[in-house]
Every structure is written in structure tokens, then in C-alpha cells.
Amino acid sequence: MWTPVNNKFGAQVLTQLSATADEPSRLVGLNQYGKIIASSDGGVNWHRLGGSNKPLTKSGRQGQKLFTEHCQSCHGVDGVGETYTLEALTNKNYIMAPALNGSAHAWHHTDEALVKTILDGSQRTERMPAWKTKGLDEKDAEDLVDYIKSLWDKRALECQGPKHMQCM
Numbered sequence: 294m295w296t297p298v299n300n301k302f303g304a305q306v307l308t309q310l311s312a313t314a315d316e317p318s319r320l321v322g323l324n325q326y327g328k329i330i331a332s333s334d335g336g337v338n339w340h341r342l343g344g345s346n347k348p349l350t351k352s353g354r355q356g357q358k359l360f361t362e363h364c365q366s367c368h369g370v371d372g373v374g375e376t377y378t379l380e381a382l383t384n385k386n387y388i389m390a391p392a393l394n395g396s397a398h399a400w401h402h403t404d405e406a407l408v409k410t411i412l413d414g415s416q417r418t419e420r421m422p423a424w425k426t427k428g429l430d431e432k433d434a435e436d437l438v439d440y441i442k443s444l445w446d447k448r449a450l451e452c453q454g455p456k457h458m459q460c461m
């Protein structure tokens with residue numbers, strides 16, 4: 294029997310799932326990017342396991358707070374992206390909030406370009422507003438970028454921006 298326990302899976306798809314009988318609330322899965330994700334509450338909340346992430350800097354921690362408050366509702370926990378919904382899958386004009394971890398293409402942009410997108414928003418959809426009109430300033434956007442980059446792996450960090458073409 295399957296019952297829904299959460300809808301915060303973002304753009305991830307489970308390709309493998311494992312559980313043990315002696316600790317049923319502990320689940321370990323593999324997403325389509327080959328990253329291990331785990332849940333300690335029976336699948337309600339999921340987090341990346343391990344990874345090459347450096348501890349957060351002061352600015353990264355500040356960015357994480359802002360992210361949880363303003364961005365996570367669309368871009369997902371740990372920046373995994375927006376979860377597929379019936380609307381997203383059936384309305385061709387619906388633009389999903391992309392993953393901001395290293396799995397989509399946020400790392401193809403320079404820090405400056407990311408800061409600009411955050412402050413000025415998207416031309417294509419009002420769902421990604423200009424955050425400078427919603428109380429965030431340039432320092433906040435830089436903190437957010439620091440946090441977002443803490444979610445990237447080494448390759449994305451080394452290949453960020455115009456260099457990404459050489460790393461494909």
C-alpha cells in the first residue's frame with residue numbers, strides 16, 4: 294500500500310529506495326542525478342546525504358535564513374526545485390521554479406547574473422518577482438547566492454558562468 298506523505302520532492306525523481314525493517318522511519322534513496330537522499334521521518338522530509346559541501350560562511354547562513362523564508366516555497370528544500378503538480382504538467386504556459394542546487398543550470402550564471410535575477414526577477418513570469426521590490430537588497434541577494442552555491446558540487450563551482458561550456 295502507498296499513501297502520500299509529502300509533496301516537497303522538487304524536481305527530483307527517486308530511482309532507488311531502500312528501507313530496513315528495524316528502522317522503518319529511516320529511508321535512503323537515490324535521485325536521478327545519482328545523489329543520495331535520506332529521510333528520518335518516514336519520507337516526510339528529505340535531505341541530501343553527505344556531499345562535498347563546505348560549512349556555511351556567515352553570509353551563507355544569512356542567505357539560508359532568507360532562502361527558507363522567501364524562496365523555499367517554490368525552489369524547494371535545499372533548492373531541489375518545484376515539485377511537479379498537475380498544473381505544471383498540463384498547463385504549457387506554467388513555468389516551474391528551477392532547482393537552484395547544482396542539478397539544473399543555475400551554475401551557468403555568474404554571481405552577478407544570479408544577484409541580478411534575484412533583485413530584478415524574471416521577464417517571463419510574475420511568479421519570480423523582483424525581490425528588490427519586496428524588501429531584499431543587494432547584500433541579501435549576495436548572501437542568497439552564497440547559500441545557493443553551498444548546494445553546488447565541486448564541478449559546478451569550478452565551471453560556473455561562461456566557463457560552463459568547456460565543462461559540458
Ligand code: HEC
Pocket residue numbers: 359360363364365366367368388389390391393397398399400402407410411415416417418420421422424437
Ligand atoms: C512563487 C514562486 C517563486 C518564489 C517564491 C521564488 N522564485 Fe525564483 N523562480 C521562480 C520561477 C518560476 C523561476 C523561473 C523563471 C524563468 O524561467 O524565467 C525562478 C527563477 C529563479 C532564478 C533563475 C535560475 C536559473 O537557473 O536561471 C533564481 C536565481 C531564483 N529564481 C532565485 C530565487 C530566490 C533567491 C528566491 C527567494 C528570494 C526566489 N527565487 C523565490 C519562482 C519563484
